[in-house]
Amino acid sequence: MSNVGRGSGNVAAILGGVLVGAAIGAIAEQAASDRVGIEYTITLANGKTMTIVQEQAADDRVFSPSERVMVQANGTYQRVLPADHLPNQIARPQGIKVVD
Structure with a gap:
């Protein structure tokens, strides 16, 4: 039986998604603001x-x-x-x- 979708597995998946999304957003923002x-x-x-x-x-x-x-x-x-x-x-x- 899987814990994904119930309880702590669901929270971990959401938290992981938020962290990955934040990291990708920070990289994209830095690339957009880099100028010569x-x-x-x-x-x-x-x-x-x-x-x-x-x-x-x-x-x-x-x-x-x-x-x-x-x-x-x-x-x-x-x-x-x-x-x-x-x-x-x-x-x-x-x-x-x-x-x-």
Whole structure:
């Protein structure tokens, strides 16, 4: 006579199924959340140093040391972007008075 389906055998089967299901779920979640990333340590024009970790898509550019970049920031979101298109100097707009 089998104990499966009655009493402790049934509980053991359910518990085993729950544990296996939880393990498979954890593995699937980890696989879905794994992403390629890159960490940049940047010294800003004001001398402040910051480290930014960002997801790196296959077609994203990887920056070299000493390359000019800009940091896009909004709340807790930060991203390193190329600054090739930005000028090195700009003229003060007319009508703007700088007050120290």
